[in-house]
Amino acid sequence: MLGYFLTDQGQVRNHNEDAGGVFSEKAPILAVVADGMGGHQAGDVASRMATDHLHNKWKESGTIATPEEAEQWMIETVRSANDEIKAYADEHEECQGMGTTIVAAISTDQFATIAHIGDSRCYLANAYGFQSVTDDHSLVNELVRTGQITEEEAEHHPRKNVLLKALGTEFGLEPDVRTLEFEKDDRLLLCTDGLTNKVNDQELSELKDFHGEWKDFCRRLIELANARGGEDNITLAVVHYDSATHEKEGVQ
Incomplete structure (x- = not known):
């Protein structure tokens, strides 16, 4: 299993509010991408807290061998990350209102379990093609889903960046979670909206x-996003089920 993570400040922002990583302290691999926002420029605090929380829980966890175990781990860990960020924001005035998207994947040689909150996405590429496996928790996506606007109109909607759900903005939030088959040469791409x-x-x-x-x-993808303006931070992680090698490329 190969993993690689990369983040870039972009061409306009004066600092990077994205965070994440690819972590493989044990046999499955955990990939995380988070896009922070709000709270007097405290978005970087929220995204880093989310990433660190998942990474620390990952190091502490036992063996995850089944989809049920992976899904339960995702639900419990993202929920506790959410409440930790919300409590921190409430206690620190300069961080009030901060939050972050989160998309995370546990990948094994049999399945991949994906959890997300917000509009950071996960895509799957396999023998059947290429598809998004997450649905944005955004205003425009809800408008498209209910038939109020078209997908083409959504691309240029003035409220395109409005989220309906973000990690750390209220207590008790839970992620959307799904498990997919993950076979040899399958690939996952996790990324923020700075890329998409x-x-x-x-x-x-x-x-x-x-x-x-x-x-x-x-x-190359980050260079392409920057060449087209790079108004936002740009972050992505790739996980590749390549059973021919045990090398961990770019893993943190």
């Missing part, structure tokens, strides 16, 4: 047929 707002699904679908170093793939 600039690079379309057709371009992202190059994930399916890419052969080479994953660091080159990630750098």
Whole structure:
């Protein structure tokens, strides 16, 4: 199992509010991507807290061998991360109102379990094609889902960045969780909207047929997003089920 994580400040923002990583202290691999926001520029605090919380719980956890165990771990861990961030924001005035998206994946040689809150996404590339496996918790996605606007109108909607759900903004939030089959040569792409707002699904679908170093793939996508304006931070993680090697490329 190979993993690679990369984040970039972009061309406009004066600091990076994204965080994440690819972690493999044991046989399954955990990938995390988080996009922080709000609270007097405390978005970086929220995204880092979310990442650190999942990473620390991952190091402390026992063996995760079944989809049921992975889903339960995701629900409990994301829930506790949410409440930790909310409590911290309530106790620190400069952080009030902060929050973060989260998308995380546990990948084994049989399945991948994905959890998310917000509009950071996970895509799956396999023998059947390339598809998003998460649904944005955003205003425009809800408007599309209910037939009030088209997907084309959503791309340029003035409230495109309004989230309906974000980690750390209220107590008791839980993620959407799903488990997929994960087979040899399957790939996952986790990313923030700094990438998906600039690079379309057709371009992202190059994930399916890419052969080479994953660091080159990630750098090329970030360069493309920056060349198109780079108004936001840009972050992505790739997980590749390559059973031919045990090397952990780019794993933190």
